[in-house]
Amino acid sequence: MIRxxxxxxxxxxxxxxxxxxxxxxxAQAPAAPVQITPAPVPQSVTDGSMQISWQVRNxxxxxxxxxxxxxxxxxxxxxxxxxxxxKLGQQSDGRGWARNMVSRLCIDLSGRVSEPCNRDxxxxxxxxxxxxxxxxxxxxxxxxxxxxxxxxxxxDGPPRQQTFDCNEPVNLRARYGKPTAxxxxxxxxxxxxQRVAAEIAVRDIFIAGLGDSIASGEGNxxxxxxxxxxxxxxxxxxxxxxxxxxxxxxxxxxxxxACEAPDTLANWQRQSALWLNNACHRSLYSYQTxxxxxxxxxxxxxxxxxxxxxxxGATIAEGLFAAQRARECLPAKNAASCAGTVNAQLAELRExxxxxxxxxxxxxxxxxxxxxxxxxxxxxxxxxDVIVDNAxxxxxxxxxxxxxxxxxxxxxxxxxLPQDFGKLREALKPLVGDLTRVVYVAYANPTLADGMPCPGxxxxxxxxxxxxxxxxxxxxxSNYVQREFLPQLKAIVTCGGGVLCRxxxxxxxxxxxxxxxxxxxxxxxxxxxxxPEFDRECFFASGESFNPDIVSAASQxxxxxxxxGDYRAYLPRARWIRDANDSYFAAMTYPQALxxxxxxxDIHDATWGVLSAVYGGAVHPTAEGHAAMADAAVPAxxxxxxxxxxxxxxxxxxxxxxxxx
Numbered sequence: 001m002i003r004x005x006x007x008x009x010x011x012x013x014x015x016x017x018x019x020x021x022x023x024x025x026x027a028q029a030p031a032a033p034v035q036i037t038p039a040p041v042p043q044s045v046t047d048g049s050m051q052i053s054w055q056v057r058n059x060x061x062x063x064x065x066x067x068x069x070x071x072x073x074x075x076x077x078x079x080x081x082x083x084x085x086x087k088l089g090q091q092s093d094g095r096g097w098a099r100n101m102v103s104r105l106c107i108d109l110s111g112r113v114s115e116p117c118n119r120d121x122x123x124x125x126x127x128x129x130x131x132x133x134x135x136x137x138x139x140x141x142x143x144x145x146x147x148x149x150x151x152x153x154x155x156d157g158p159p160r161q162q163t164f165d166c167n168e169p170v171n172l173r174a175r176y177g178k179p180t181a182x183x184x185x186x187x188x189x190x191x192x193x194q195r196v197a198a199e200i201a202v203r204d205i206f207i208a209g210l211g212d213s214i215a216s217g218e219g220n221x222x223x224x225x226x227x228x229x230x231x232x233x234x235x236x237x238x239x240x241x242x243x244x245x246x247x248x249x250x251x252x253x254x255x256x257x258a259c260e261a262p263d264t265l266a267n268w269q270r271q272s273a274l275w276l277n278n279a280c281h282r283s284l285y286s287y288q289t290x291x292x293x294x295x296x297x298x299x300x301x302x303x304x305x306x307x308x309x310x311x312x313g314a315t316i317a318e319g320l321f322a323a324q325r326a327r328e329c330l331p332a333k334n335a336a337s338c339a340g341t342v343n344a345q346l347a348e349l350r351e352x353x354x355x356x357x358x359x360x361x362x363x364x365x366x367x368x369x370x371x372x373x374x375x376x377x378x379x380x381x382x383x384x385d386v387i388v389d390n391a392x393x394x395x396x397x398x399x400x401x402x403x404x405x406x407x408x409x410x411x412x413x414x415x416x417l418p419q420d421f422g423k424l425r426e427a428l429k430p431l432v433g434d435l436t437r438v439v440y441v442a443y444a445n446p447t448l449a450d451g452m453p454c455p456g457x458x459x460x461x462x463x464x465x466x467x468x469x470x471x472x473x474x475x476x477x478s479n480y481v482q483r484e485f486l487p488q489l490k491a492i493v494t495c496g497g498g499v500l501c502r503x504x505x506x507x508x509x510x511x512x513x514x515x516x517x518x519x520x521x522x523x524x525x526x527x528x529x530x531x532p533e534f535d536r537e538c539f540f541a542s543g544e545s546f547n548p549d550i551v552s553a554a555s556q557x558x559x560x561x562x563x564x565g566d567y568r569a570y571l572p573r574a575r576w577i578r579d580a581n582d583s584y585f586a587a588m589t590y591p592q593a594l595x596x597x598x599x600x601x602d603i604h605d606a607t608w609g610v611l612s613a614v615y616g617g618a619v620h621p622t623a624e625g626h627a628a629m630a631d632a633a634v635p636a637x638x639x640x641x642x643x644x645x646x647x648x649x650x651x652x653x654x655x656x657x658x659x660x661x
Contacts (some may be wrong), residue, residue, distance in 0.1 A: 050140040052182055052198035055300030057133040057171075060293050061126065061204075062306050064104045064119050071097065073297045081294050081634070085285075085627035086572045094532065094568020095224070096623070098284040102222035102276055107308070109330055111277045111342075113352070122173075127352060128359040131173040132202040132303050136182060142166045143188035152200075154180040174200050177362060204303045205295070205641060206356070206364065209288035210320065210345050211371040214443055215310030217283025217626060219578040219617025220569070221273035225588045226251035227564040231557035233259040233550075234606045236465065245465060246553035247546060247609070248564035250588065257554065259604045265590065268603045269329065273587045279326035279342050280311035281589075287441060287621075287629035288369040294634045299643050307352055309345040313615070315375045316420040320345050321427070327615070328592050340592075346427055353431060365431050367637055368438045370509070373489055376420060377412045378404040382477045383619045387580060390466030393610060402611070406480050413488055418499060421492050425507050437640055438509040440493045441633050444519035445481050446577040446619045453478035454525035458543025460579030461618075464609045467580055468543075469525075486516070510640055514632035519576060522628075524619060528574035534566045535573065539581055569623075576625030580618040584609075589616030 058066035075084040088097040102109075106117035106126045116123040120133065138148055146166040153159035154175045162170060166186060174180045179201040185193040209215060231246030232253075244259050250271040255263035276282045276289075283289070292306040311319055312327045323341045349365075356363040374380075381404020388394055388403060397403045428438055447454050456471030491497030493509050501507040529536070538560035539545050545560070547553035558564055569586040578586070591599070591611040600607035621629065638644055 048140070050138060050142060050186065050194065050196050052136060052184060052196050053139045054134055054136040054182070054198070054200050056202055056303050057135055058120055059132075059300070059303040060296035060306070061119070061124075061129070061303055062105050062107065062289075062292075063101070064106055064117060066120050068101045068104060069296070072293055076294065076297050080627075081290050081630040082624060082627040085290075085623055089570040089572055089623065092570060094571035096222070096285075096570035098222040098276075099224070099274075102274060102284060105276070107276070109274070109277060111279070111282070113307070125359065127206075127305065127307075127356040128363055129176050129204055129303070129305070131175050132204065134172055134174045134200060134202065136170045136172065136200070138166050138184055138186065138196065143186065143191075146186050146188040149185040149187070149193075151183050151185075152180050153182075154178055174202050176202065176204060177360070201301075202303055203301065204305055205366045206305045207292045207295075207307070207367045207369065207637075208349050208352075208365060209286070209292070209306070209308045209310050209369045210349070211288075211310040211369075212314040212319065212373075212375050213281065213312035213620060214374065215286060215288055215369070215371040215441075216280050216308075216312050217276075217286030217289070217310075218281045218312045219583060219587065219620035220283045220285035220623050220626065221275050221281075221587050222284050223274035224569040224586045225273040226271065227567060227585060228253065229556070229563045229565065230257060231547075231554045232257050233554070233604055234609050235259045235604050236606045244550050245546070245548070246550060246557045247463060247584065248557050251565060262602045262604060265603055269590065272328070273589075275328075276308065277311075278328045278330040281327045281587075281617075282308055282310060282312075285623040285626050286310065287371075287626040287633060290627055290630035291369060291441075291633040291637060294630055295637060295641075295643070298634070298638070302643065307349070309348050310371070311342050311345065313375060314345065314372065316372055316417075316424050317376075319375075320372065320424060326592060328589055349431060364433075366437065367641060368428065368432055369633065369637070370438055370440045371443065372424070373417055373421070373492075374443060376417050377409045377485065379409070379485075380404075380615065382406065382409060382480075386473045386477055387461055387467050387469050387618070388610060389468035389470055393466040397610070406476060409480070410484065413485060417489075418492050422502070425501070425509075435507055436510050439633060439637050439640060440509045440511050441629055442486065442489065442493075442511065442513040442516065443481075444516050444621070444625070444629070445478065445486065446519070446523055446621075447474060447478040447481065447525075448520045448523040449526045451520045454523050459541045460524060460539060460543075460581050462540075462543040462545050463581045463584045464606070466606075466610060486513075510636050512633050512636045515629045518628055519625065522574060522576035522625070524575055524577040524579045526574040526576075531573050532568055532571040534562065534568065538562055538567075545581070572624060573622065576622050576628060578617045578620050578622055582622070583617040584612065587616050588612060591615050 058069045060069050063069050075087050106114045108114060113126050115126055117126045147163060148166040149163045150170050151159045151161050152172055164170060179199045182200050183195055183197040185195050187193045228249040228251045230249050232249035233244055233246055236243035249257055252271045253268060255267045276284050288310060289308060292304050296304040311324060313324055314320060318324045322344050326340050326342050353365050384397060384403045385405065388397055394403060425435060428435060432438060453475045456469040456474045458468050461467040461469050490511060491499045493511050495501035495504040495508050538558055547557050547559055567585045589612040591608055
């Protein structure tokens with residue numbers, strides 16, 4: 001609503017006019033005065049025909065270049081995050097929109113915040129901005145040929161004044177934490193100028209992302225692996241020539257492809273997939289990034305300062321409270337440059353908040369996006385239990401702890417997770433105050449299609465000879481996730497279902513699970529005629545997608561005869577969950593995060609073929625899945641932040657009387 005007040009000068013003129021009209025008719029007229037022509041007094045626009053509109057430019061502050069923000073703003077215009085992801089996936093021919101953006105951020109690939117960050121050729125503090133770029137326009141019924149005299153006053157020095165054609169936008173940098181009074185005098189022909197006023201107050205929202213692989217975006221590298229037409233040899237555990245098999249190699253790899261030609265990990269790693277953060281498999285496709293970005297797109301009067309900290313493999317104890325092993329090293333000439341560990345997420349967040357408050361005492365953390373708990377109950381062990389079917393591999397991986405059981409998971413869910421979650425609440429309170437500002441986005445059951453557990457089989461899992469999504473084990477795990485894990489997790493987060501919280505009224509987090517119903521039709525086994533052509537032609541439903549002949553497979557590993565490089569990780573699919581084939585074709589992760597006892601002997605060892613699927617993105621959401629999660633999270637985050645509170649676009653204010661000439 002536009003609030004209108006009468007201008008004092010207008011009131012004074014009206015009173016003077018009334019007094020003259022009331023004078024007696026016989027009063028003697030005064031001598032003719034000297035004619036003085038006063039300057040035109042700008043009249044306040046009171047009918048809403050014109051107003052000042054403004055918006056923050058490049059308001060997702062992680063992006064250094066406005067063109068990247070504008071691409072997302074245009075793709076989301078009037079639609080959902082999911083629709084935008086599907087549109088961008090098609091526009092990029094499935095190569096993904098993030099493949100170049102990942103090198104144009106205010107956080108580098110090692111996870112360090114750039115302070116200052118050069119955003120659109122202006123050096124800014126990322127965590128503590130002092131000003132924001134704003135575009136201001138006059139909108140509405142603008143007179144033809146009108147000229148606008150703009151004035152912007154933030155109380156620090158004289159007002160900034162500029163005159164433009166009224167159809168031209170005005171760019172300025174508005175002070176952080178301080179409103180700017182904007183006014184414009186609109187002149188057209190001989191008519192008195194009209195004045196419109198508004199207040200520009202940018203709200204900078206500080207959002208952090210915490211959690212595990214679902215939070216980090218695992219399975220969706222910002223720049224997917226490039227695949228070769230040729231094969232790469234893997235050696236199974238038995239070690240004989242008959243146990244060798246070929247799968248697509250990495251494009252650009254110049255080392256030995258045959259099992260008899262060992263090579264160094266450093267050579268292999270130079271052609272790795274690229275992530276926002278390789279050590280954590282942190283991705284711009286994650287629902288956390290997409291949620292923060294969507295808020296910036298949807299609300300033009302805010303800026304979003306986003307700090308991604310989630311890390312694949314994290315548990316509450318190791319990952320949030322303590323350091324964890326790095327998932328994968330950043331591709332480099334020297335493999336020794338990999339630190340091997342990742343700092344605790346809570347420690348990183350405390351340090352960032354403390355640094356921000358030191359420079360701006362009023363700065364606070366506004367929102368935390370969180371997903372955690374799956375690793376705490378060994379969900380990856382359950383995945384391994386389902387898909388590793390060969391007896392030799394099952395025995396070896398059960399002994400090393402890679403394969404888990406529903407029984408052990410159930411015990412951790414009942415005993416350990418509630419206790420650890422209580423510690424997490426107490427750690428988050430000093431950072432956010434009200435725990436409703438922690439938006440917990442729930443997991444989706446990855447094993448469903450048409451609301452029922454996937455039937456199982458080798459389809460989508462034939463990347464490794466030992467894989468088979470065994471139907472009985474799959475049904476057991478699917479039912480456990482649906483009937484026990486997800487309901488109990490909700491009770492823990494919301495202090496419901498008999499879960500003990502110190503103060504239930506204050507300890508409840510904001511819980512988001514609206515996406516779960518949609519995922520029930522998009523599990524890893526979902527298929528459709530609209531799936532990418534490569535998937536339909538080359539990933540056989542029989543689970544026999546790869547050439548079994550070790551001679552011909554060396555030069556053509558695909559049974560379909562097509563180049564593996566034709567695979568596109570980011571084209572729309574019926575499945576919103578990566579299967580094992582997707583994991584290999586998109587990321588091909590070498591498991592550097594595992595203990596040395598579980599590391600493969602060399603790069604041809606089939607051990608890492610198993611582990612890269614279990615730990616490298618299989619049974620994790622695709623970019624479409626993350627977009628659907630973001631669509632569920634955005635309304636909850638906006639409600640917590642009260643972003644939909646009605647604010648007037650323009651406010652008409654009283655004008656001071658114009659000076660007489």
